[in-house]
Amino acid sequence: MEVTKEQIAEWFKGLQDAICNSLEVLDGKSTFMEDQWNRPEGGGGRSRVIKDGDLIEKGGVNFSAVSGPTPDKILKALNLPEAEFFATGVSIVLHPQNPWVPIIHMNVRYFEMSNGVWWFGGGIDLTPHYVIPEKAKNFHQHLKDACDKHNTEFYPKFKQWADDYFFVKHRDETRGIGGIFFDRMTDKEGRSKDQQWSFVKDVGETFIPAYTDAVKGLRDKHWSESEKNWQKIRRGRYVEFNLVHDKGTKFGLDTNGRTESILMSLPPEANWEYNHQSSSEIEKETLSFLKKGIDWV
Amino acid sequence: MEVTKEQIAEWFKGLQDAICNSLEVLDGKSTFMEDQWNRPEGGGGRSRVIKDGDLIEKGGVNFSAVSGPTPDKILKALNLPEAEFFATGVSIVLHPQNPWVPIIHMNVRYFEMSNGVWWFGGGIDLTPHYVIPEKAKNFHQHLKDACDKHNTEFYPKFKQWADDYFFVKHRDETRGIGGIFFDRMTDKEGRSKDQQWSFVKDVGETFIPAYTDAVKGLRDKHWSESEKNWQKIRRGRYVEFNLVHDKGTKFGLDTNGRTESILMSLPPEANWEYNHQSSSEIEKETLSFLKKGIDWV
Numbered sequence: 299m300e301v302t303k304e305q306i307a308e309w310f311k312g313l314q315d316a317i318c319n320s321l322e323v324l325d326g327k328s329t330f331m332e333d334q335w336n337r338p339e340g341g342g343g344r345s346r347v348i349k350d351g352d353l354i355e356k357g358g359v360n361f362s363a364v365s366g367p368t369p370d371k372i373l374k375a376l377n378l379p380e381a382e383f384f385a386t387g388v389s390i391v392l393h394p395q396n397p398w399v400p401i402i403h404m405n406v407r408y409f410e411m412s413n414g415v416w417w418f419g420g421g422i423d424l425t426p427h428y429v430i431p432e433k434a435k436n437f438h439q440h441l442k443d444a445c446d447k448h449n450t451e452f453y454p455k456f457k458q459w460a461d462d463y464f465f466v467k468h469r470d471e472t473r474g475i476g477g478i479f480f481d482r483m484t485d486k487e488g489r490s491k492d493q494q495w496s497f498v499k500d501v502g503e504t505f506i507p508a509y510t511d512a513v514k515g516l517r518d519k520h521w522s523e524s525e526k527n528w529q530k531i532r533r534g535r536y537v538e539f540n541l542v543h544d545k546g547t548k549f550g551l552d553t554n555g556r557t558e559s560i561l562m563s564l565p566p567e568a569n570w571e572y573n574h575q576s577s578s579e580i581e582k583e584t585l586s587f588l589k590k591g592i593d594w595v
Numbered sequence: 596m597e598v599t600k601e602q603i604a605e606w607f608k609g610l611q612d613a614i615c616n617s618l619e620v621l622d623g624k625s626t627f628m629e630d631q632w633n634r635p636e637g638g639g640g641r642s643r644v645i646k647d648g649d650l651i652e653k654g655g656v657n658f659s660a661v662s663g664p665t666p667d668k669i670l671k672a673l674n675l676p677e678a679e680f681f682a683t684g685v686s687i688v689l690h691p692q693n694p695w696v697p698i699i700h701m702n703v704r705y706f707e708m709s710n711g712v713w714w715f716g717g718g719i720d721l722t723p724h725y726v727i728p729e730k731a732k733n734f735h736q737h738l739k740d741a742c743d744k745h746n747t748e749f750y751p752k753f754k755q756w757a758d759d760y761f762f763v764k765h766r767d768e769t770r771g772i773g774g775i776f777f778d779r780m781t782d783k784e785g786r787s788k789d790q791q792w793s794f795v796k797d798v799g800e801t802f803i804p805a806y807t808d809a810v811k812g813l814r815d816k817h818w819s820e821s822e823k824n825w826q827k828i829r830r831g832r833y834v835e836f837n838l839v840h841d842k843g844t845k846f847g848l849d850t851n852g853r854t855e856s857i858l859m860s861l862p863p864e865a866n867w868e869y870n871h872q873s874s875s876e877i878e879k880e881t882l883s884f885l886k887k888g889i890d891w892v
Binding site: 333356358468534537538560562564567569570571 | 863864869
């Protein structure tokens with residue numbers, strides 16, 4: 299029998315637990331606090347946030363499973379009549395203390411409607427304040443390995459999708475070094491629901507090893523005020539992407555989602571300088587990597 | 596003869612000069628730097644920014660006069676065939692050093708198309724980090740006086756429009772104490788173009804006296820880390836409004852406007868805390884004033 303929405307939600311809940319446990323060990327100082335919330339129209343979630351850690355300055359690992367009448371926006375986009383929906387997923391954003399450590403984001407999600415429509419979506423992407431090519435390669439290798447286990451066409455396709463999605467159009471730069479992004483994944487392309495689900499689970503389980511590697515050798519690297527200032531400028535760009543371009547954020551806010559859970563992605567502190575010009579070579583090098591189509595692996 | 600677009604642009608340029616001069620005197624420490632820019636499709640602007648002043652931590656006073664083929668978005672909204680457009684205006688946002696001093700914003704603008712369509716728009720609104728009722732009353736009195744000279748229906752109408760416009764929907768709070776907002780002001784309501792223009796000029800000239808009063812008695816008020824932190828949290832909400840809700844920002848970014856000039860409105864530094872809860876009475880009092888429909892005058 300095919301996996302059910304209840305089983306998917308249960309697995310996502312377990313993924314949230316496992317990731318929070320691993321992150322607490324990795325951080326070594328702070329622990330998560332949890333807010334459980336209910337959605338008036340149906341369902342709810344467990345928001346978990348961590349702050350002032352040794353590694354993580356501010357982060358969230360959110361699980362939700364919500365249901366009710368399908369928002370008009372979705373029905374219109376799909377040109378479908380009224381239906382009930384169910385959506386569940388795990389969303390993560392971690393802002394590190396150390397400017398040398400990248401920001402990481404992951405989302406895995408499942409959506410279905412009472413009319414039989416369903417799909418998976420998700421992605422992982424990395425936003426280093428300083429791009430270090432061998433670290434970028436390693437991160438993409440983790441994602442490619444997870445993809446290749448399922449279909450060798452996935453990585454190139456989903457890597458390009460991430461390049462296109464995590465793009466700050468008004469700055470003409472990518473958010474970071476990208477990763478993978480996929481959406482509306484159904485059984486219409488010769489893979490069964492259980493096969494697609496198995497891929498989504500592998501994406502979820504790639505998070506901890508990929509992040510552990512991304513952090514390695516960087517979390518204790520010395521930084522000064524100059525690196526911290528650059529981090530805050532780059533965090534400003536992260537805010538711009540999330541509030542101006544990110545479809546998930548927009549959809550959440552438009553449909554009266556839980557604001558504090560949606561905006562957990564925002565950094566603890568962000569700066570804006572008028573027309574900031576990078577003076578250091580390493581900043582300029584990072585900017586040169588913020589473009590689409592770089593083949594990291 | 597009716598005022599022409601060239602005359603309007605010239606007057607706005609002069610307004611920018613006058614306001615920058617007054618602000619430099621008021622600040623007493625920093626001066627504006629200027630960037631002149633050209634728009635590939637036609638026209639350009641003078642962006643003026645000030646930072647690290649005694650009063651103003653980061654601010655911009657921008658003039659622009661741009662022209663070219665009308666963006667599709669506008670043509671579609673108005674259901675009109677292709678036409679050339681001309682748009683000119685002055686936009687101001689000032690972020691103060693002292694948390695007791697409010698953020699202020701003003702915009703006055705004129706738009707016309709080669710098919711004869713034209714309108715004025717604009718607004719002034721105040722975003723105190725701490726709402727002080729007598730200061731709010733004084734600010735609104737300035738705006739009411741400017742409005743009443745022209746039409747006693749303007750203030751109540753444009754005050755309500757500001758309440759509705761400067762509203763952070765996903766937070767269920769107004770951006771600050773509002774002010775006035777108006778748009779698509781034509782000669783269709785019994786007032787000539789020159790009469791409307793005369794009102795817009797008065798709005799522009801209200802800026803300096805209104806801001807001078809808003810600052811008085813507050814710029815030297817003692818503040819500690821706790822007030823600075825609250826200021827950064829409130830600045831975060833300002834960022835949220837500008838990037839998620841503000842139609843001018845969205846339109847500018849969508850139509851390939853000059854990003855640095857559009858985003859000069861963003862604060863030097865903003866903080867986000869998950870689910871920040873105000874502990875002090877004065878913060879709670881401020882929050883209680885962030886709602887529509889307060890009759891300040």
